[in-house]
Amino acid sequence: MPITKTPIVPCLWFDNQAEEAAAFYTQVFPNSEITAVSRYSEVGREFHGKEPGTVLTVEFALDGQKMTALNGGPIFKFNEAVSLQIMCDTQEEIDHFWDRLSAGGDPAAQQCGWLKDKYGLSWQVAPKCIAEMMTSPDADKTARMMAALFGMKKLDKAALEAAFAG
Structure with a gap:
């Protein structure tokens, strides 16, 4: 199997502060930006319990390093x-x-x-x-x-x- 260059993108699990944290981190690091925001929908609500439209993930880059912030709830710290x-x-x-x-x-x-x-x-x-x-x-x-x-x-x-x- 040929190995290709595959980027490793850290995913940070937050309760409900993903967007706030990504905005904070992109202000701390130069050459940083939020690149995409996804939102919860009605699909899977019985599992995630989030209101449709609530931020699910925030994709961002810290000085070129891609990151993801996830609003996954209070389960993990x-x-x-x-x-x-x-x-x-x-x-x-x-x-x-x-x-x-x-x-x-x-x-x-x-x-x-x-x-x-x-x-x-x-x-x-x-x-x-x-x-x-x-x-x-x-x-x-x-x-x-x-x-x-x-x-x-x-x-x-x-x-x-x-x-x-x-």
């Missing part, structure tokens, strides 16, 4: 087992995404670059260089960087790089 990573070039980018996504979220869920937004979705906001530092063959450098990282909520790129450098 987000948890930390899945998070979306934002790998940033600069501290300004880290600050931008951290400040906007953490606003109204759960402050207790903030550690080591992780945050939980106001919809309960977990994000990791980190500098791109962290992957290289974490996989360095120099265990001492990595240990110093990790010691600094564990003391942070929002990551400080310069402090991580300084710890890594020694």
